[in-house]
Amino acid sequence: MNINIDSYCYIRENVFEKIQRTKTVDKIVMAILMAFLTGILAQIVLPLPWIPVPITGQTLGALASGLFLGKRYGALSQIMYILGGVVGIAWYGEMTSGLDILLGSTFGYFIGLVLAAALIGHFAEKYSESRKFKKMFVLMSIANxxxxxxPGLIGLTVWMYSTQGAFPDIITLFMMGLAPFIIGDIFKIGIAAGISKVGLPK
Structure with missing residues (x-):
């Protein structure tokens, strides 16, 4: 049993170190793959008729990107995801794409994916202690x-003003842009923190 655990820990550390030391071209390829993963997770959609922002799984892709690729390339993967959708790859939520989708009610949330991946990537690549479940759960909660x-709520406020001619009150903004997502986000954070515990060396 100890041999198996030792082998697992060795492989986990070796793979992580190889990812960190790999060539720039290989990291860009991995960033593209993580962009695709984010696009796939974005198709897990729970649309709610009373809110303009659907519940999707794409934040899990952003958090995972930071975990495995670090600050720079984790953020790059999310930038690639955003730009890929702009140029026509239908991997935004519900297989949509285009500049009109990017600049709609979800614009701020798209920006937030880049920031979240960068924050998690910073801690994951620099501080091995942060990769433990509890610490990563806290960090991911802050990132999420x-x-x-x-930025998501700021963008939603601007969008509502541009489409309705008035700024929403705080309660309306909270109920439309945050409250419906809390339970699902905690679940996604738990999955991503679990990935950190299992997949990253400590």
Missing amino acids: FGCVYI
């Missing part, structure tokens, strides 16, 4: 509810 929702 801070990095994603602050």
